[in-house]
Amino acid sequence: MNDIKLALLGSQGAGKSAVLVRFLTRRFIGEYASNANSLYHKRLSIDGRQLNLEVFDPCSQSSEARCILEEPVDWADGFVVVYNISDRSSFIDAKNILLQIREARMENCKGEVEVPVCLVGNKQDLCHARQVCEEEGRCLAQEHRCHFQEVSAAESYQDISALFTQLIRQVMELLKYRADRRRYSGSKSMAKLINNVFGKRRKSV
């Protein structure tokens, strides 16, 4: 069974918990305790595969949230970066988070497939108070080569479910790629070893 670890990042009040709880329970719960980090577990089946999903929803202000950004690849297999379309400062925070993820990827991944990220513009139901247009979100996502989706955790389940499903599929591909690479480099070193031992012997015969 695959273990998939995701982290939700974004500024305070962007709706991280609302988006996650909508995905996990199909429900919208108006208020969440925002002074604690939460780790959610769920068993899922996607494309016929059983998965153990772990999602970290950090309290925006906590030091653990900052730690995750310091070692993102070690901690999570994929990220959901959430901003509030009716709050420009949350979009600026999302930009900074994407930059930090990219920097950390460059340091940690070294030629590896990129860690999957989805940029989410939440609170689409508040479009009368919109401060970030959809195009800006799309452009930012293109710049960071990540998926983008505007959603309303308050009003809809479908878009949120689709974005998590797509992200989890990307993560499964990344984990498969890593496992194949490990297997390949393992068999390459085994072949080298055999060649060293038997190749040398053959020469001396």
Ligand SMILES: Nc1nc2c(ncn2[C@@H]2O[C@H](COP(=O)(O)OP(=O)(O)OP(=O)(O)O)[C@@H](O)[C@H]2O)c(=O)[nH]1
């Ligand atoms: N109108 C509207 N309100 C939302 C939506 N999603 C979340 N909210 C509200 O926004 C507020 C913040 O939501 P949270 O999910 O707690 O936000 P958060 O990003 O987890 O916040 P922190 O835990 O403080 O970092 C709550 O009052 C939610 O009810 C949405 O899609 N539409």
